[in-house]
Amino acid sequence: MIYSVFLWRNGFRRDDRINYLLLLLAFGLHTAAMLQRGFRLDRCPVHNLYEATIFVMWSIVALYLALGLWTRLRFLGAFASPGLFALGVFALMPGLDAPAGARPELSPAWTSLHAALLSLSYGALGLSAVAALMFLTQERDLKFHKLHAIFSLMPPIQRLEVVVGRLLVAGFVLLTLGLAGGVVDLARLDNASAYRGDPKIVWSVGVWLLYLGLIVMRWKFAQGGRRFALSVVGSFLFVLLTFWGTNVLSPLHHP
Numbered sequence: 001m002i003y004s005v006f007l008w009r010n011g012f013r014r015d016d017r018i019n020y021l022l023l024l025l026a027f028g029l030h031t032a033a034m035l036q037r038g039f040r041l042d043r044c045p046v047h048n049l050y051e052a053t054i055f056v057m058w059s060i061v062a063l064y065l066a067l068g069l070w071t072r073l074r075f076l077g078a079f080a081s082p083g084l085f086a087l088g089v090f091a092l093m094p095g096l097d098a099p100a101g102a103r104p105e106l107s108p109a110w111t112s113l114h115a116a117l118l119s120l121s122y123g124a125l126g127l128s129a130v131a132a133l134m135f136l137t138q139e140r141d142l143k144f145h146k147l148h149a150i151f152s153l154m155p156p157i158q159r160l161e162v163v164v165g166r167l168l169v170a171g172f173v174l175l176t177l178g179l180a181g182g183v184v185d186l187a188r189l190d191n192a193s194a195y196r197g198d199p200k201i202v203w204s205v206g207v208w209l210l211y212l213g214l215i216v217m218r219w220k221f222a223q224g225g226r227r228f229a230l231s232v233v234g235s236f237l238f239v240l241l242t243f244w245g246t247n248v249l250s251p252l253h254h255p
Contacts, residue, residue: 059123117178124171200250
């Protein structure tokens with residue numbers, strides 16, 4: 001995160017691999033920690049707020065490392081690092097890593113698949129928001145004719161807009177699959193109807209509709225540019241600010 005500040009100050013005028021390598025090292029350590037926890041608990045580590053948060057962080061960095069193989073998208077890491085650092089510090093709050101309470105008898109395999117797909121979807125949507133933030137930075141610099149926009153190695157705003165759109169679609173598809181897996185899992189319960197109004201389920205459907213609206217706005221009505229980028233950033237901020245609260249209020253996810 002600290003090193004990314006220097007990239008910002010230099011106007012992204014050189015392809016510096018150090019930021020990429022630092023995130024790659026962090027990703028390796030993060031993966032090792034998740035594997036250790038998963039083997040110790042004998043399940044996919046996505047069952048409380050701490051685990052969900054670190055899985056979303058892991059997903060964002062994994063997607064970034066893949067996209068960062070293209071030189072000009074490598075600067076996504078400089079935009080993502082501050083947010084990832086803040087999420088990491090937040091995840092270390094002891095209250096988030098609470099032991100699991102008594103839960104409905106759901107299938108461990110379906111529950112893990114459902115939670116993993118949703119976490120991956122939030123990772124893709126988060127990286128889409130990061131790319132949108134990069135778009136807004138480039139657009140602002142070009143608007144005010146700043147020299148570092150001319151000499152910057154970041155991709156042109158047209159290509160960034162395409163990246164934002166494709167990551168948004170990928171996140172939406174994963175979100176749809178994750179919710180479908182949750183529906184199948186919940187349908188196995190004898191008292192499934194008792195959980196239809198669960199706050200987390202209602203919130204998840206709302207998030208699905210929100211991102212569907214963004215995709216329709218982008219592809220059906222050709223509403224791109226600054227307004228679209230701001231909508232993507234704002235939507236992901238909404239997810240971040242409400243994710244933990246709805247989990248705590250949910251009898252199904254936080255009994």
